[in-house]
Amino acid sequence: MFQLTGEYECKMDDKGRIKLPAGLIRQLGGSSLPTFVLNRGLEKCLSLYPKQTWDQTTQQFNSRLNVYDSKHREILRYFYRGATEVTTDSADRILIPKSLTEYAQLGKDCIITCYASRIEIWAKNHYEEWLSKEPEDFSKAMDEVKDVLAGIPFSHGPSST
Amino acid sequence: MFQLTGEYECKMDDKGRIKLPAGLIRQLGGSSLPTFVLNRGLEKCLSLYPKQTWDQTTQQFNSRLNVYDSKHREILRYFYRGATEVTTDSADRILIPKSLTEYAQLGKDCIITCYASRIEIWAKNHYEEWLSKEPEDFSKAMDEVKDVLAGIPFSHGPSST
DNA sequence: TCGAATTGTGGGCAATAGTGGGTAAAGATG
């Protein structure tokens, strides 16, 4: 699993291709094959998984969820729906399938953002919209999980060390 | 973790580079690699983290938060928003990405301010604006957290150095 | 007060990254 960081601006060309930023490729290391799985993301974005990460993830889903449980089945279907294997071309670009472009309403200007081990592709305007709504929501969310975060030297808190 | 102090004036050149003040570098010690992570700060400024500090923090976030929980996801995205790895050049300058320059509305004159383990980069005019609005707001805020601060010999008294 | 060392600023240039598009192969459609 990766510890990814980074927000990159990029453009989708007329053919529906997006170049993966050099910085991101570097983080994934030469180790990772140029094969990815692209999927509908949570929220209005796409999730990009390095193939090996995808494999691990599906394995977890499959082993922990029970296809005979209707809720689980729903989640499984949702999770797999739209998953498409994509590879990079010689210029490190991936071709985004039409259906996914539509789902995330991608236009020319896109944002690729990474956190934890996730890579997400957003339409720039949706991403900015998301960012701008934050302040109150965010602090509220922080409050609600403050016990989970206790002790993390995030803000000005009594820093550990 | 660091105990940083200082307020430095500095200039961003036409290429969008800012020199990290020698005093700050000294505080960070040779120990810290010349790699940092820059991201959007609270308020209209940028936060600069020495790479190792960033890594420690994200590791905490990543391990305690669950990307399948929408609240958690929101916090993760919020925390990571804009995060970009930057390195210093041979003259101890970092290149500020365009999108972040815009976010903090940085112009030629910038202020780098440090407190606790945080480093923030402000546009000079915004920083001054923010400082100048304070007197009443500040004491009001002090009132509201006075119990937390009880016993700390801060006050406005004959300043400690 | 002068010189030397450190710090800050600007810019040239080469390497890399990003973008767009042509063309041929592969696949789909009737």
Place this chain on the structure above:
DNA sequence: CATCTTTACCCACTATTGCCCACAATTCGA
């Protein structure tokens, strides 16, 4: 099977970034 559409591969151009050097400004010590 012919034709049209989509995808893969390649090349070329432009923008951006990283690296380096030179000089200006400031500080410090003699």
